[in-house]
Structure formats: structure tokens, C-alpha cells
Amino acid sequence: MNLHLQKSKVKSQKSKVKITGSKSETNRLLLLQALNPNISLENVSNSDDSEVMENIIHNSQLPTVTLSAVEVPQLFNVHHAGTAMRFLTAYFAIQEGKEVILTGSSRMKERPIKILVEALQQLKTEIYYEENEGFPPIKIIGKKLTNNKVSLPANVSSQYISALLLIAPKLENGLELTLEGEITSIPYINMTLALLKEIGVKTSFIENKITVKPLLTINSKLLTIESDWSSASYWYSIVALSEIGTQITLSSYKQNSLQGDAALVEIYKNFGVETVFNNDNSNSISISKINNSPFTTHNLQLNNSPDIAQTIAVTCFGLGIGCHLTGLHTLKIKETDRLEALKNELTKLGANVSVTNDSLTLEPSEKINENISIKTYQDHRMAMAFAPLALKVPIIIEEAEVVSKSYPTFWEDLKSVGFTITSHL
Missing domain, CATH: 3.65.10.10 (Enolpyruvate transferase domain)
Known part of the structure; x- marks a missing residue:
């Protein structure tokens, strides 16, 4: 049109x-809500990106029907939603026993995901490229993660960093994230840390090191976006x-x-x-x-x-x-x-x-x-x-x-x- x-x-x-x-706040809080069902949200974004993320999270939590002895990974398409691709990559990496494939539009298949995948692999996640090295679609096999130290370049998209921070409270030992070089997009990192703090997670951001403490359960909370x-x-x-x-x-x-x-x-x-x-x-x-x-x-x-x-x-x-x-x-x-x-x-x-x-x-x-x-x-x-x-x-x-x-x-x-x-x- x-x-x-x-x-x-x-x-x-x-x-x-x-x-x-805010699309940025909504997508962060949708992921936190998926990990902590006691969270309720008001003024959720009506953007396509947020609807895609909300739908994928909802559908991934439904019981799956196995029609054969071989379990087939669930396939989820984020279309053009870059935030959803990055945040959901981290989310599914810690969903024990769940196997998914994340794909997207032709443009999404040209947008790099390698930096985030390599950072998650430092935590011993299982993520594999289905087509081209470094790009979606990717297969993710969720598992419990005990490693808690990750380093990655500081000048990358803040969405890579936020993806790691959002799952950090659910890691058994939390997360120590070291950013190498000059940090860009600091407000988006601070946004993620502030939202974590709002649900009771203890964090620190000193020089180039971000620490997030584990918090396995939280009290009921209503957040207005x-x-x-x-x-x-x-x-x-x-x-x-x-x-x-x-x-x-x-x-x-x-x-x-x-x-x-x-x-x-x-x-x-x-x-x-x-x-x-x-x-x-x-x-x-x-x-x-x-x-x-x-x-x-x-x-x-x-x-x-x-x-x-x-x-x-x-x-x-x-x-x-x-x-x-x-x-x-x-x-x-x-x-x-x-x-x-x-x-x-x-x-x-x-x-x-x-x-x-x-x-x-x-x-x-x-x-x-x-x-x-x-x-x-x-x-x-x-x-x-x-x-x-x-x-x-x-x-x-x-x-x-x-x-x-x-x-x-x-x-x-x-x-x-x-x-x-x-x-x-």
C-alpha cells in the first residue's frame, strides 16, 4: 500500500x-513475565514486534503433541522482529528439555546473530546454525546452565547484552558479564538493569563489568509500561x-x-x-x-x-x-x-x-x-x-x-x- x-x-x-x-520496555518485560509468571503488565505496546514476541512465548508454553518417535523441534518465525530474535534466542537457551528453531524474514536471515550465540555458548548452551554460519535460522536445545561468566565486545547492539541480562536471574549462579572496549547504547543497558531492579533483582554495573544475582522467584507485581x-x-x-x-x-x-x-x-x-x-x-x-x-x-x-x-x-x-x-x-x-x-x-x-x-x-x-x-x-x-x-x-x-x-x-x-x-x- x-x-x-x-x-x-x-x-x-x-x-x-x-x-x-514502549516497544523496548514491552519486549524486555514480556520475556521477564515469561520467566516470572507473577508479573502483570499494563500499557503493553501494540506493535507487530511485541505481538510476535508475545505469541511465540505463549505458543511455546502450550503442550506439544508428538506424532512420531522422533521429536521434531518447534518452529517459530519472528518475521522482521530483530528484538524478538535476540531476546528469544537467550530465552529458549535456558528452557530445559525444549528444542526449537527460530527463523525470520529474508532480511532477518541477513542480520547477524553470531555475537550473541557465541556469548551464550560461553555459558555452554547448545545452539546450531541451520543455514548460514552466524545468521538465523538457528536451532536451540534448552538446558540448565551453571556457567556464569561471559565476555563480548562492548560496541555491539545493546540487544545482545540485554538478552543475556534478562535471563541472568534464572541462571543458578547469576551472571558476570564483561564488556570489552568502549560501551555504546548505555541507556538501553541501563533500561534492562532498571527493569530487573524493579522486580527485585540485585545488579551492579561498574566500569565494564555487569553483575546480575540469581533470583528464582518473585512476588506478584504489576508494572505499567x-x-x-x-x-x-x-x-x-x-x-x-x-x-x-x-x-x-x-x-x-x-x-x-x-x-x-x-x-x-x-x-x-x-x-x-x-x-x-x-x-x-x-x-x-x-x-x-x-x-x-x-x-x-x-x-x-x-x-x-x-x-x-x-x-x-x-x-x-x-x-x-x-x-x-x-x-x-x-x-x-x-x-x-x-x-x-x-x-x-x-x-x-x-x-x-x-x-x-x-x-x-x-x-x-x-x-x-x-x-x-x-x-x-x-x-x-x-x-x-x-x-x-x-x-x-x-x-x-x-x-x-x-x-x-x-x-x-x-x-x-x-x-x-x-x-x-x-x-x-
């Missing part, structure tokens, strides 16, 4: 949007590209968020956007356009929040200003190579942009080509990051349904604030 976004305007200077729970800051980023972009005085209220967010993408609050001050945390029952925030950016180029280090790089680059382009974004090396192994994808689509719109393995540089430019068809590369963030440009020019978003991966109601929410959107063949 391709969508044609006409040149639009936010219809009311005071609009309200409700965003569901904060709304997703990555999803909020598109609304920050919309406000930044709107007239002064535009305000959108989003719920529900915490001032002391565990999510690295909460950096939006400070980053978007550079684009004239102010954030107010409201003292109401919904824990809402109001984001308002109060002035125009005084800068011609923004230099931002996004090691701790790479998922908002696409949004920021498009915001800068829409405002006619430049940016130099660094710390983006993990974007090359996402749903697509996000740096190359950004370069391709921004160039079609008239931008002068260059990328390296971990950075993007956009030159200031005032011209935006109209009615350009934006390829989304099966990447939800490409679709949503470019959509706010409809406040400047009409634009076409290809395969727009891809937003369901993290934000299924995105297009309906845009329409609710005044965007004019029609199907485009």
Missing part, C-alpha cells in the same frame, strides 16, 4: 495523541516543521524515563520545540513550537539514541538546515542499512547528503522536491520519519503498512491532527 500525503497543516494548535507502551519515545519522535518532527504556536499533547511519559530516545526533549530544543511534563493522571507531555532554530547546522552524537537519527535528519532537511550526526554504526544492520536508505531518499528530495559507516552529513538546503515517492525498504522508521515532510510538500510513502512494526495507528493518528492522506497506486 502506497500513501499520498497532500501538503498538510496541523488543524488545531492544540491536538492530543495517545501512544501505546511507559509510552514509546521513539514513536514520539515523529510528533516532535511535526511540531518542529509547523508554525510557531503549534502544540501537541502526548501520553503517557515519565520525566525520569528509562528510554534513551527521551533525549528528544533536549535535542528538539535546538529546533524551537519546548516540552512540558503535565501533572495529570495521563502523565502527558505537551510539545510546542516556540521559535525557529537559530542554527544553520547541528552536530549531534547519537550513540545512545540511534533510532531517532532518521527523524532528526528529515527534520533538519525540512527546516532547510544541515546536520552532522555521529555514533550511528548500529544502523547498518537494522531492518535495512538505514544510513544508505536515508542518503538515497533524501537525495531524491533534493538534499546534498553523505554517509560513512557511522555518520551522516546533510548540507543546508531550502529546496524540497514535490511528490517524490519515498522507498521504505521494509523499515517502519523510514516511513514515519519522512511523513512529517507533508507539512512542507506533498509526498508519497511506499509500502506504508510497514509502520505496524512499531506504531500500527500512525496514519490514523496523523489524519486526526489534520494530515490529508489517500491511497496511491
Whole structure:
């Protein structure tokens, strides 16, 4: 499904949007809930990724019917859900007596899993590659693990690290995890440790060593998941590209968020956007356009929040200003190579942009080509990051349904604030 976004305007200077729970927090807590059934969750993400993870966990816990003397491994398909692939690899590694095969989409079979598999193998897990070495699909034979020391490179995706930390309380001797080199994505590691602490697990993170103590049982606990800051980023972009005085209220967010993408609050001050945390029952925030950016180029280090790089680059382009974004090396192994994808689509719109393995540089430019068809590369963030440009020019978003991966109601929410959107063949 391709969508044609006409040149639009936010219809009311005071609009309200409700965003569901953080995908990052939800997926971590779904795994913790699977290991600790006493946990109950509120405001769970309605994203495809979270639904995939929830369904696989549920189905894996159902009794299996053996039709022959040879036990066949259960087959689970995570489709495009990278978080589910990584977290479930660790989860199934400690499910004693259970044998599963985890597979995914054609793109998932190109996304590396070797670093996590090798880390788990240091704990003496049984994991085997079904097709290509280092990539899904993988066969996992669950067993009890007594080893508790693991080391891996510190600059890898934080999801590898979090996968290990989430299963650590269920290991007989806990876990001592040593990170070698300079650590990236610290907020996502801290998020995982904070969620562990919330259910009573004792942890420490000193220099490059993380220790998680075993906790085999926990008391009943209800956890409310904060709304997703990555999803909020598109609304920050919309406000930044709107007239002064535009305000959108989003719920529900915490001032002391565990999510690295909460950096939006400070980053978007550079684009004239102010954030107010409201003292109401919904824990809402109001984001308002109060002035125009005084800068011609923004230099931002996004090691701790790479998922908002696409949004920021498009915001800068829409405002006619430049940016130099660094710390983006993990974007090359996402749903697509996000740096190359950004370069391709921004160039079609008239931008002068260059990328390296971990950075993007956009030159200031005032011209935006109209009615350009934006390829989304099966990447939800490409679709949503470019959509706010409809406040400047009409634009076409290809395969727009891809937003369901993290934000299924995105297009309906845009329409609710005044965007004019029609199907485009």
C-alpha cells in the first residue's frame, strides 16, 4: 500500500495523541513475565514486534503433541522482529528439555546473530546454525546452565547484552558479564538493569563489568509500561516543521524515563520545540513550537539514541538546515542499512547528503522536491520519519503498512491532527 500525503497543516494548535507502551520496555518485560509468571503488565505496546514476541512465548508454553518417535523441534518465525530474535534466542537457551528453531524474514536471515550465540555458548548452551554460519535460522536445545561468566565486545547492539541480562536471574549462579572496549547504547543497558531492579533483582554495573544475582522467584507485581519515545519522535518532527504556536499533547511519559530516545526533549530544543511534563493522571507531555532554530547546522552524537537519527535528519532537511550526526554504526544492520536508505531518499528530495559507516552529513538546503515517492525498504522508521515532510510538500510513502512494526495507528493518528492522506497506486 502506497500513501499520498497532500501538503498538510496541523488543524488545531492544540491536538492530543495517545501512544501505546514502549516497544523496548514491552519486549524486555514480556520475556521477564515469561520467566516470572507473577508479573502483570499494563500499557503493553501494540506493535507487530511485541505481538510476535508475545505469541511465540505463549505458543511455546502450550503442550506439544508428538506424532512420531522422533521429536521434531518447534518452529517459530519472528518475521522482521530483530528484538524478538535476540531476546528469544537467550530465552529458549535456558528452557530445559525444549528444542526449537527460530527463523525470520529474508532480511532477518541477513542480520547477524553470531555475537550473541557465541556469548551464550560461553555459558555452554547448545545452539546450531541451520543455514548460514552466524545468521538465523538457528536451532536451540534448552538446558540448565551453571556457567556464569561471559565476555563480548562492548560496541555491539545493546540487544545482545540485554538478552543475556534478562535471563541472568534464572541462571543458578547469576551472571558476570564483561564488556570489552568502549560501551555504546548505555541507556538501553541501563533500561534492562532498571527493569530487573524493579522486580527485585540485585545488579551492579561498574566500569565494564555487569553483575546480575540469581533470583528464582518473585512476588506478584504489576508494572505499567511507559509510552514509546521513539514513536514520539515523529510528533516532535511535526511540531518542529509547523508554525510557531503549534502544540501537541502526548501520553503517557515519565520525566525520569528509562528510554534513551527521551533525549528528544533536549535535542528538539535546538529546533524551537519546548516540552512540558503535565501533572495529570495521563502523565502527558505537551510539545510546542516556540521559535525557529537559530542554527544553520547541528552536530549531534547519537550513540545512545540511534533510532531517532532518521527523524532528526528529515527534520533538519525540512527546516532547510544541515546536520552532522555521529555514533550511528548500529544502523547498518537494522531492518535495512538505514544510513544508505536515508542518503538515497533524501537525495531524491533534493538534499546534498553523505554517509560513512557511522555518520551522516546533510548540507543546508531550502529546496524540497514535490511528490517524490519515498522507498521504505521494509523499515517502519523510514516511513514515519519522512511523513512529517507533508507539512512542507506533498509526498508519497511506499509500502506504508510497514509502520505496524512499531506504531500500527500512525496514519490514523496523523489524519486526526489534520494530515490529508489517500491511497496511491
